[in-house]
Amino acid sequence: MTQETTIPSARRTELLEAAYRYALDHGLTDLSLRPLASAIGSSPRVLMFLFGNKDGLVRSLLARAxxxxxxxxxxxxxxxxxxxxxxxxxxxxxxxxxxxxxxxxxxxxxxxxxxxxxxxxxxxxxxxxxxxxxxxxxxxxxxxxxxxxxxxxxxxxxxxxxxxxxxxxxxxxxxxxxxxxxxxxxxxxxxxxxxxxxxxxxxxxx
The missing domain is CATH 1.10.357 (Tetracycline Repressor; domain 2)
Structure with a gap:
């Protein structure tokens, strides 16, 4: 496995954990990528790259829960x-x-x-x-x-x-x-x- 594939995977895991902690405090109903990204030290663009779209992120958070x-x-x-x-x-x-x-x-x-x-x-x-x-x-x-x-x-x-x-x-x-x-x-x-x-x-x- 190359460095290019392992780094996004590790970053995805890190951001998923941070997003999960955010969701536990704020819920998922009104989840918005921009405030979430700001709170966890990322950007909407990075989240879109790693999770595909907002629905993809929500599905990942539900699986994590x-x-x-x-x-x-x-x-x-x-x-x-x-x-x-x-x-x-x-x-x-x-x-x-x-x-x-x-x-x-x-x-x-x-x-x-x-x-x-x-x-x-x-x-x-x-x-x-x-x-x-x-x-x-x-x-x-x-x-x-x-x-x-x-x-x-x-x-x-x-x-x-x-x-x-x-x-x-x-x-x-x-x-x-x-x-x-x-x-x-x-x-x-x-x-x-x-x-x-x-x-x-x-x-x-x-």
């Missing part, structure tokens, strides 16, 4: 095929992560991108909402025993768990009332039902 989100979810250790912790415990642990104040910038960016993806399905945001739903359902599936994970009931339970987490997050971001929303999430977890053990005729908690 998704990578960050998946990495943080992975660090929670909720999905372990060898010893799944169960959907109820996983939902409570995931909520603790969502409710943490230091994650608000990333989650506000996630909600913004999720909403834009729904109203602009053919733009730079295309597919983001569906991808993030699939990401979270995959994490939740990894918390279930295989016998439940592969069943219609298991799919319904993790879909409900995701709905509870997403609804709680929207409420928390809107109101900041962590105590009330956390109490509601924990109450709903109690209504998810227990994981069925193999050979069991009914629901049992872990």
């Amino acid at each position: 998704r990578t960050d989100e998946l990495a943080l979810l992975g660090e929670l250790g909720v999905a372990d095929a060898a010893s799944p912790i169960g959907l109820n415990a996983a939902t409570e642990r995931l909520w603790g992560w969502l409710a943490a104040g230091e994650h608000r910038p990333l989650l506000r960016l996630w909600v913004e991108a999720y909403a834009r993806s729904l109203v602009e399905p053919d733009g730079a945001w295309a597919g983001f909402a569906q991808s993030t739903v699939e990401d979270w359902l995959s994490v939740l599936a990894g918390c279930q025993r295989r016998s439940e994970r592969d069943s219609a009931r298991g799919a319904a339970r993790r879909t409900l768990a995701l709905a509870v987490l997403r609804g709680g997050l929207l409420d928390l971001l809107a109101t900041g009332d962590e105590a009330r929303v956390t109490a509601a999430v924990h109450a709903q977890v109690g209504l998810l039902g227990g994981e069925r053990r193999p050979g069991s005729g009914g629901d049992q908690s872990r």
Whole structure:
């Protein structure tokens, strides 16, 4: 690989990280290349060269946010095929992560991108909402025993768990009332039902 190809790649990575930090503080809805370039020590012309156009930059930022989100979810250790912790415990642990104040910038960016993806399905945001739903359902599936994970009931339970987490997050971001929303999430977890053990005729908690 020549020096000419490695330098733009390194510069692109550097500017993407700087632009991502900017997006966490300022959002993406009203993103303008000129103020962004000025803030990160670049120029609109360089950004256009490295990312193609504004849509290309937005797509790169969304991919970067998704990578960050998946990495943080992975660090929670909720999905372990060898010893799944169960959907109820996983939902409570995931909520603790969502409710943490230091994650608000990333989650506000996630909600913004999720909403834009729904109203602009053919733009730079295309597919983001569906991808993030699939990401979270995959994490939740990894918390279930295989016998439940592969069943219609298991799919319904993790879909409900995701709905509870997403609804709680929207409420928390809107109101900041962590105590009330956390109490509601924990109450709903109690209504998810227990994981069925193999050979069991009914629901049992872990």
